[in-house]
Each structure stands twice: as C-alpha cells, then as structure tokens.
Amino acid sequence: MTLPIHLSGTYWETLHPPLLEAGTYAVDPEPYGPPWRPWGEIGAQEAAARGVFAPIGTLSDGPSDTVLLAPGDMRDTGLIAERPEGYCMGINGSGGPNLACLSCGLPVGSRIDDCGQWQVVRLLPQAVVRLPGPPERLVMDWAELPADGVLWHGLSEYRDIPAGVALAHVVVAAGGGPVEVAPGPVAELLGLALAALLPSGEGAKRLDLAGPGLGEPAAALVLVPVHPQTGEVWRPSGGAIAVPVEAPLWAELAFPPHRTRLPVVGGLPAGVERDDPLPPHPQLPFRPSRDAFRYTLARMPAVREPWLRAIYDRGC
Incomplete structure (x- = not known):
C-alpha cells in the first residue's frame, strides 16, 4: 500500500495504534534512523538534494527505502537485548536496529x-528478499472506493494530521492569494486555518470537494482523495487544481456519517421523541496539525518562496 499520509505527525506521550493494517506493507523513501545530523551541518543545498527545502531540526543519515510492516506480521525475529532505547512506554530503535533474525542473529x-x-x-x-506469495489485493477503481471499508477505518482523534497535510497543499496551490472556502465540512476542517494564514479580499479562489461519487463543483481548488493502494491522486477533468487528501479523511468530508445516515423522507410518529445521541460537537474549534503542516511544507520546493517561507517560519 502507499505510505500513509498520517505518518507526518504524531501526539507526544500518547500511545499510537499500528501505522499499517495487518497483511500490508509500505516503503518509506526517506532516510530513517541514526546517525542524525543537525540542519546547520547539512546545509540547504544537500538538504534540497534529499527533498527537504526548509530548515528542520535534524536529518537522518540512516538507510532509505526501509520496508514498513505491522508489528503483528513479523515472524522469526527477536529483540536485541542490548538495544532497549526508548522514551518511556516502549522502544523506538533510536540507537540502531533492535530486531535480529532468530536463525542467523543479524x-x-x-x-x-x-x-x-x-x-x-x-x-x-x-x-528484505521478495519472494512469490499469494495474489495481492486487486487495485480498486475510483468508483469502488466510497463504498469500500478501506475508507472507514476511523481517523478519530488523529484526523488533524492529514488535515495539516491538506492545509499545506491548499496554501501552496493558492499561491499566496485569498481562498473562499465552501461552507460545510470543508470550512469546518480548514476555514479558520486558511483565514489565519492567507489574506482576504477580491479574486479569492474557491475551495470545495470533488471526487468519485461527488462530481466536480465550480471551484478553482478541489480537495480530492489519494488512492489508499496506489498513492494516485484523483484528477478532475476540468481546470481545477487537485489538492490531495488522505482517503479516509476525504470520505469523512464527502460522506459524513452523521449527515448521511438520516432518513431521507418521513419522520417519527407524533409524540415520539428521538432517543439516539446527537452528533458530537467539539468544545474547541478544530485545528489542523501544526507539525504535519510544517513537515509537509518543508518537503515542497515552493516553501523557498519568501511569502511561503514566512508562513513556514511562524507555523499555523
């Protein structure tokens, strides 16, 4: 499967679920693990060659193209007792590989x-040696995605991370100009953040949702899904700019469960009161992840433009 977008952010001192579903794998093209080098030692030119275009704390000089698996899918390996590095609730491999082959010990x-x-x-x-295995799951057509369970695995409290990634792409696509956000789920997700980051005024580009099962609205910028298996971005047929969104978050915006599961016609009999709970309402306005926003911007060449670098430096 494609590398999950929500890898770009986490919550400090919080136990997280597995990154990948059982039976799947992904490849991370970025270097990972020790040794770590500070930004001042690497410099802008070398960092840009590695796909990072704005200052970050440190960069890894570890191996690229590590293969990611769900922990429960591992077999015939054991922990290296001399590598117990971690912060407080587990291990993290910060001192180097902490798993060894049980057969050879490497x-x-x-x-x-x-x-x-x-x-x-x-x-x-x-x-890693790739060997023949059972047939992989067929790649779904775009039309199949809205009805497939792969989109409904539940972002829950982590939805602010892919929202931060989407926010970065919207800001870059806007080119520093104002954005008019379509009312509804899109405004609830990104409206406040865009109002704080971009100017207001005439000539605003409209931002709306588009994708399989929705069609294409009259908008200059459209939030569209990233295919969860291939990483392909759904492309509008018109002239709108496609802004990629992680598929589960896009599905949550396009087909909100609490807005689409109500009866279309009819109602309760007279004198009967509804007893199912109302949709949850957050105590505070939703905010996309600042860390995911900056992580994404740092890896986009456009961040070198002065107006965007100023946004990057102050965060969101």
Whole structure:
C-alpha cells in the first residue's frame, strides 16, 4: 500500500495504534534512523538534494527505502537485548536496529512502539528478499472506493494530521492569494486555518470537494482523495487544481456519517421523541496539525518562496 499520509505527525506521550493494517506493507523513501545530523551541518543545498527545502531540526543519515510492516506480521525475529532505547512506554530503535533474525542473529530492522510514535516495524532494505506469495489485493477503481471499508477505518482523534497535510497543499496551490472556502465540512476542517494564514479580499479562489461519487463543483481548488493502494491522486477533468487528501479523511468530508445516515423522507410518529445521541460537537474549534503542516511544507520546493517561507517560519 502507499505510505500513509498520517505518518507526518504524531501526539507526544500518547500511545499510537499500528501505522499499517495487518497483511500490508509500505516503503518509506526517506532516510530513517541514526546517525542524525543537525540542519546547520547539512546545509540547504544537500538538504534540497534529499527533498527537504526548509530548515528542520535534524536529518537522518540512516538507510532509505526501509520496508514498513505491522508489528503483528513479523515472524522469526527477536529483540536485541542490548538495544532497549526508548522514551518511556516502549522502544523506538533510536540507537540502531533492535530486531535480529532468530536463525542467523543479524540485525534486520527496528520495532517501534514507544509513545508519540506509530507502532510499526522498519526492516532494513538489504535484509528484505521478495519472494512469490499469494495474489495481492486487486487495485480498486475510483468508483469502488466510497463504498469500500478501506475508507472507514476511523481517523478519530488523529484526523488533524492529514488535515495539516491538506492545509499545506491548499496554501501552496493558492499561491499566496485569498481562498473562499465552501461552507460545510470543508470550512469546518480548514476555514479558520486558511483565514489565519492567507489574506482576504477580491479574486479569492474557491475551495470545495470533488471526487468519485461527488462530481466536480465550480471551484478553482478541489480537495480530492489519494488512492489508499496506489498513492494516485484523483484528477478532475476540468481546470481545477487537485489538492490531495488522505482517503479516509476525504470520505469523512464527502460522506459524513452523521449527515448521511438520516432518513431521507418521513419522520417519527407524533409524540415520539428521538432517543439516539446527537452528533458530537467539539468544545474547541478544530485545528489542523501544526507539525504535519510544517513537515509537509518543508518537503515542497515552493516553501523557498519568501511569502511561503514566512508562513513556514511562524507555523499555523
């Protein structure tokens, strides 16, 4: 499957669920693990060659293309007793690979389950050999996605992370100009953040939802899903700019459960009161993840433009 977008953010001192579903894997093209080098030592030119275009704290000089698996899918490996590095609730491989092959004893990767990190196993690329296996799941057509359970695995409290990623793409697509956000779920998700980051005034580009099962509204910018299996971005047929959104979050916006599961016609009999709970309402306005927003901007070449670098430096 494609590398999950929500890998770009976490919650500190919080235990996270597994990053991937059982029976799936993904490849992370970015270097991961020690040694770590500070930004001042690397410099802008080398960082840009590695796909990072704005200052961040440190960059990894570890291996690229680590293979990610759900921890429960691992077999015939054991923890290296001399590598117990972690913060407080688990291990994180910060000192190097902490998993070894039970047969030969060679390090093969790291199990990560500490607080503030997604639970995952990262296998060293040189330790992985691809062998024939059962047929992989067929790639779904776009038309199949809205009805497929893969979109409904529940972002719950983590939805602010893919929202921060989407916010970064919207800001870049807007080119520093004002954005008019379509009322409803899109405004609830990004309206306040965009109003704080971008100017207001005439010539605003309208932002709305588009995708399979929705069609294409009259908007200059459209939030569209990223295919969960291939990483492909749904493309509008008109001239709108496609802004990628992680598929589960897009489905949540496009087909909100609490707004689409009510009866279309009819009502309760006279004198009968509804006893199912009302949709939950948050105590505070929703805010996209600042960390995911900055993580995404740092990896977009446009962040080198002065207006966008100013936004990056102050966060969201």
